[in-house]
Amino acid sequence: MAVLFAAYSFVRIASAPGKVLITGGYLILERPNAGIVLSTNARFYAIVKPLYDELRPDSWAWSWTDLKLTSPQMSRETMYKMSLKHFALQCTSRQVFEARNPFVEYAVQYAVAAAYSTFDNNKKDLLHKLLLQAGFDITILGSNDFYSYRNEIEARGLPLTPESLAFLPPFSSITFNTEQSNGQNSKPEVAKTGLGSSAAMTTSVVAALLNYLGVVNFSSGSDNGDQHQESLNVVHIIAQTAHCMAQGKVGSGFDVSSAVYGSHRYVRFSPQIISSAQNAIRAMPLEEVVADVLKGMWDHERTKFSLPPLMNLLLGEPGIGGSSTPSMVGAVKNWQKSDPEKSLDTWKRLSEANTSLELQLNILSKLAEDHWEIYKSVICSCSMYQSEKWVEQANEAISQEIVKALIGARDSMLNIRSHMKLMGMAAGIPIEPESQTELLDATMNMCGVLLAGVPGAGGFDAVFAVTLGDSGNNLAKAWSSHNVLALLVSEDPRGVCIENSDPRTNQITSGVSSVRIV
Ligand SMILES: Nc1ncnc2c1ncn2[C@@H]1O[C@H](COP(=O)(O)OP(=O)(O)O)[C@@H](O)[C@H]1O
Ligand SMILES: C[C@@](O)(CCOP(=O)(O)OP(=O)(O)O)CC(=O)O
Structure with missing residues (x-):
């Protein structure tokens, strides 16, 4: 009792990062194609604590507990009753439709069911009583970087620069998109x-709850120990399952995987593991479904990967806005069916180009490790020149090897871009639309820019660039003069973390107050 009770007397805070998929869009949906996903310093936070200060003496005679979900950025406070028999959630707030958050709802149901399915009867009984008596209170907060503040910056007459973004208070209110891009969805969507x-929201809620309920233990401090890895795997399974259930589809899962494990090279899990849970849910109690999912054959692969040293990730918001990932995925799938031969050939070439970029970046990481001083000086020199001048910066064998890999990485990216663009044209969707092509070509021609592309599914939403040394500042200025807003986002390879304090009282800058668990 004491251990469990202690678990409920504390606030548990977890955070999980946002992602940028730099290679593998579409291909990653099919095993064994890999994608490189970089996690970022944009983090989502979940704060879990007991809802009631004082334990209510007779509450454990009931089988429903209380849950309060607060999203300060959306000015929403939603009350639920949760059945501890079936883990069903009933929203008791008045504006039920507006207030629903399926990602958090599934995260809560699956995390609580995971606790019931892993605990022995004795522990289960204690958990049950304590949940009924204390209820729980969850607050969710997403870094500003997840949301577009472009309109607000323009409305305030501020320049379209990262400095203007930095003026915004942390965890600012979120703007809702007023117009619907395709009219299919009547619910307002956030910009x-x-x-x-x-994915980051679901993962942070699952991690905070599983930790709060005593299912996983992240606070021991031994970063890479077996217990930590095991805890991460449990968070991954529950967050991935809840995310698919909330989305009503089984995507590749790279976003949840990077939210849990940070930057890596990802090969997807076999979708059957989730689809069988989706079927089982109709016939079996959730506790049993979750127990099976936890025991399932999760065959996703993740290999260590992060950007080589002295390279920076930059993201730009061109502001043309609004591509729908599911409909783009649908169009690519239709094209695969209608032209299997051509699409197979394009995928083969794309896969080769993806592998080649990965290889060149790994070569650069190795060269940095083995020849740090030379590496530093070559990157520093190249950061001041356009790529065509890079060969002139190398005067001996190692620096030539470094420049060769830099040029190799650029060429691979150009190949990726051209195949992605062709794939979009063949499928009838703008994966790299002409406006992005112009922007990306201009970006790749700037001093110190290694490569640039459209992340993930592509479209009009965003562009990314990888820059050398300090050249990112000049790129951000150049983007700004072309009406492209450089975001404050950078790569941060850390996955899910347990935090020591509320990010609102602590003005979190990434990494400072977190206990690393990967
Ligand atoms: N801070 C927040 N508070 C509450 N809900 C949020 C918050 N941030 C995002 N959401 C919800 O999460 C969902 C975002 O999911 P989705 O549209 O799939 O976007 P993404 O591509 O960022 O995952 C939306 O329904 C949105 O309302
Ligand atoms: C097409 C994809 O392979 C990549 C989509 O990547 P994005 O980063 O564009 O994802 P969203 O956040 O869902 O818009 C689909 C997938 O892998 O699930």
Whole structure:
């Protein structure tokens, strides 16, 4: 009792990062194609604590507990009753439709069911009583970087620069998109930057809750120990399952995987593991479904990957806005069916180009490790020149090798872009639309820019660039003069973390107050 009770007397805070998929869009949906996903310093926070200060003496005679979900950025406070028999949630707030958040709802149901399915009867009984007596209170907060503040900056007459973004208070209110891009969805959607708020939100809620309920233990401090890895795997399974259920589809899962594990090279899990849970849910109690999912054959692969040193990730918001990932995926799938031969050939070439970019970046990481001083000086020199002048910066064998890999990485990216663009044209969708092509070509021609592309599914939403040394500042200025807003986002390879304090009282800058668990 004491251990469990202690768990409920504390606030538990977890955070999980947003992502940028730099290679593998579409291909990553099919095993064994890989994608490189970089996690970012944009983080989503979940704060879990007991709802009631004082334990209510007779509450454990009931089988429903209370849940309060607060999203300060959306000015929403939603009350639920949760059945501890079936883990069903009933929203008791008045504006039920507006207030629903399926990602958090599934995260809560699956995390609580995971606790019931892993605990022995004794622990289960204690958990049950304590949940009924204390209820729980969840607050969710997403870094500003997840949301678009472009309109607000323009309305205030501020320049379209990262400095203007930095003026915004942390966890600012979120703007709702007023117009619907395709009229299919009547629910207002938040104006977002494409960093995967739903995956980071789901993961942070699952991690905070599982930790709060005592299912996983992240606070021991031994970063890479077996227990930590095991805890991460449990968070991954529950967050991935809840995310698919909330989305009503089984995507590749790279966004949840990076929210849990940070930057890596990802190969998807076999979708059957989720689809069988989706079927089982109709016939079996959730507790059993979750127990099976936890025991399932999760065959996703993740290999260590992060950008080589002295390279920076930059994201730009061109402001043309509004591509729908599911409909783009649908169009690519239709094209695959209608032209299997051509699409197979394009995928083969794209896959080769993806592998080649990965290889060149890994070569650069290795060269940095083995020849740091030379690497530093070559990157520093190249950061001041356009790529055609890079060969002139190398005067001996190692620096030539470094420049060769830099040029190799650029060429691979150009190949990726051209195949992605062709794939879009063949499928009848703007994966790299002409406006982005012009922007990306101009970006890749700037001093110190290694490569640039459209992240993930592509479209009009965003562009990314990888820059050398300090050249990112000049790129941000150049983007601004072309009406492209450079975001404050950078790569941060850390996955899900347990935080020591409320990010609102602590003015979180990434990494400072977190206990690393990867
Ligand atoms: N801070 C927040 N508070 C509450 N809900 C949020 C918050 N941020 C995002 N959401 C919800 O998460 C969902 C975002 O999911 P989705 O549209 O799939 O975007 P993404 O591509 O960022 O994952 C939206 O329904 C949005 O309302
Ligand atoms: C097409 C995809 O392979 C990549 C989509 O990547 P995005 O980063 O564009 O994702 P969203 O945040 O869902 O818009 C689909 C997938 O892998 O699930």
